[in-house]
Amino acid sequence: GAVVSQHPSRVICKSGTSVKIECRSLDFQATTMFWYRQFPKQSLMLMATSNEGSKATYEQGVEKDKFLINHASLTLSTLTVTSAHPEDSSFYICSARDAFGTVNYGYTFGSGTRLTVV
């Protein structure tokens, strides 16, 4: 089945530093990947839609200069949290869907990255 790999699973960083999170589709090609954020005991909120070879589309209220998204290939999207602050601490999850519809599993999610900024 469709598998999405996300790394790292957990990261602790100092305030002011940047953190990069990788999302890979392992057995399918994904022209579009999605990045979500989830605060404790809350639902998933879509941050941005990452399109291979073009700029990401950000949801209202999400700072594009703070959350840099790069989707350089059909199997890899990265989210960089720049100049992280404690309020950026959250659970970040990526998702992708098979571009060619050969794997009818809907949207597959990575295992998430728990970011703690100290």
Next chain:
Amino acid sequence: GIQVEQSPPDLILQEGANSTLRCNFSDSVNNLQWFHQNPWGQLINLFYIPSGTKQNGRLSATTVATERYSLLYISSSQTTDSGVYFCAPVSYSGAGSYQLTFGKGTKLSVIP
């Protein structure tokens, strides 16, 4: 955008009991997905169901798109079923893209 309501928000079951989770949505959708989020945060696909009924073991789902709701049935619940269940309708977001909109989830606790 589309509004998604899930009920109940919290549910406690005795092991072996059955339950029904409901998802209402405010607009027409292209598809709908049910997920189980385990205690480690992993989202596990349960069903991708635009309409009709699907079954997978002790779980089944029914979506009635014309009436804008979907139901998830859990039979003979086990402690491993504990976690949060999300429904996420799939809708067109423009420029050839589709996106999921998540409900707030139902937190299920199955006690031995």
